[in-house]
Structures are given as C-alpha cells and as structure tokens.
Amino acid sequence: MDTQEVFNNSYQRCLRDPQFFYTFYDIFWQKDDKFRQMFANTDMSKQIKMLKLSIVMLMLSTTSKESRELFNNYAERHGPGGLNVAPLDFDIWLDSLLETVAQTDPLYNDNIDTAWRHCFANGLAMMKAACDAKTAHRPLYEI
Ligand code: HEM
Secondary structure (H helix, E strand, O other), rough: OHHHHHHHHHHHHHHHHHHHHHHHHHHHHHHHHHHHHHHHOOOOHHHHHHHHHHHHHHHOOOOOOHHHHHHHHHHHHOOOOOOOOOOOOOHHHHHHHHHHHHHEEEEEEEEHHHHHHHHHHHHHHHHHHOOOOOOOOOOOOOO
C-alpha cells in the first residue's frame, strides 16, 4: 500500500465517527486559549465543511496546479492582513489532528501517523510560507 492509500483508508475510518472534527477542534483549542478565542464567533458546522474540503485540497496541492491556486486563497486568508496565524501554529494544528486520528482510527500506528504527516507536508509548507512575514507576499507557487 502506498502512502496516499494508507492515509485515505485511515481518513475514511476517521470519517465514520461523526464527532471526528469536533474532537479535533476540542483538542486544538486545548493547546492554547488563543485558538479557542479565534473561533469564538465561528459557525462550526460551516467551518467543519470547509475543513473537510480543504483536507482534500491539501492532498491535491501536491499534484494539481488548480488546487494549488485555490489553496493560495485559503493561505492568504490565514496570513498577515488576514487571520494572522503564526507559522508554528500549523505544527500545533497538525499535531492536534494526529492526536485526534490516534483516538479515532482503531488501526492507528506509527506508519499511519507518518502517512498523514507526509500527505499534509506540502500543503502545510504552503500555508506556513503564506503566514510567514518574510515570504507572505509572494505567490505560493513561486515558493
Ligand atoms: C493546514 C491547516 C489549515 C487549513 C487547511 C485551514 C483551512 C481553513 C479554511 C478553508 C477556512 C475557511 C476560509 C473562509 O471561510 O474563507 C478557515 C478559516 C479559519 N481558520 Fe483555518 N485552516 C488551517 C489552519 C488554521 C490554523 C492553524 C488556525 C489558527 C491558529 C486557523 C484559524 C482559522 C480561523 C480563525 C478561521 C476563520 C473562522 C471564521 O470565519 O470565523 N486555521 N481555515
């Protein structure tokens, strides 16, 4: 099984739990109160739909120019002048997601953990670059 398949199978098992994304946000918000405050006025059911879509986009960002360009908009929204998310916050975001996977996927192991991290690496690097004051104003496909 290749990395993408390991990720996909694990993600499908996670999606069987209707609480998966709510658990993720609970875990993420426990890492720092500033995260909870950022979402204080957010419609979470809408946010979760966007997160589901953006997870697919994160995957595709490795292979498709279109999704990379769409991702540009997501990334800009998080950067300086937008939500002003710090690059390191994405590491906490990913660790929180993997903690949620560990709790939810009955087959979770190190191999599955590595597959998720591998599949998200490119998209997360793009998000971080967009949120880094030094590189923020260059189009992501040039970074
Ligand atoms: C790769 C990681 C992430 C992805 C894919 C992602 C994706 C998204 C998307 C698609 C939206 C909706 C954009 C829109 O409505 O225009 C959004 C909104 C938001 N994101 Fe993220 N996000 C990520 C990481 C983070 C992190 C690390 C933080 C905070 C530290 C964060 C905070 C927010 C907030 C506060 C909103 C706005 C909610 C609102 O409209 O009230 N995101 N995110």
